[in-house]
Amino acid sequence: MDTEMAIGAFAALAQTSRLEAFRLLIRHEPDGLAAGEVARLLAVPQNTMSSHLAVLARAGLVTAERSGRTIRYRADLGRLRALMLFFLRDCCDGRAELCGPLLADLLPACRA
Template structure:
């Protein structure tokens, strides 16, 4: 993941409502949540929710899919994993006792 993309993800999550939305979608799992349920759970207007969801989608943290008249939003686990990998890539100088599965394996050309 490029630094610029990571910064976009962190910027999206640095706003309280977006972080709340993101956490709800993580809890919802792979089934996601319809937009209306998210708005109701957070007590926010649909237009406000739409603005925040757009920011999360743009950052690669959320995806959407239409099902009839409803739009379901889901956490983008591949995007989330990229952010985690970005953060943990150089963790503890690669010591598996400290970072275990978070260490990203890189070729010599990529890291040196």
């Protein structure tokens, strides 16, 4: 991931409803959720949530699949991985002993 892509992803996440929608979609992997269900669960009007999901999709953080009249959104875990690695690749200037506590905190979160 390059700097411009990272900026676009962080800009998309720099709004409460979009951040919460992305986190919700991460929790519902691999099946994803219909746009209306995302709106309902987050108590956001459907048209507003559709706009938020479109911003996340343009940033490459979510994918959308149409099935009839329903659009199902999924978090793009590959893009999330690339975004996290954007930071971690330079973590502590390659000094693993300094990154150890960060990685130790991440592993239990991934198992939960």
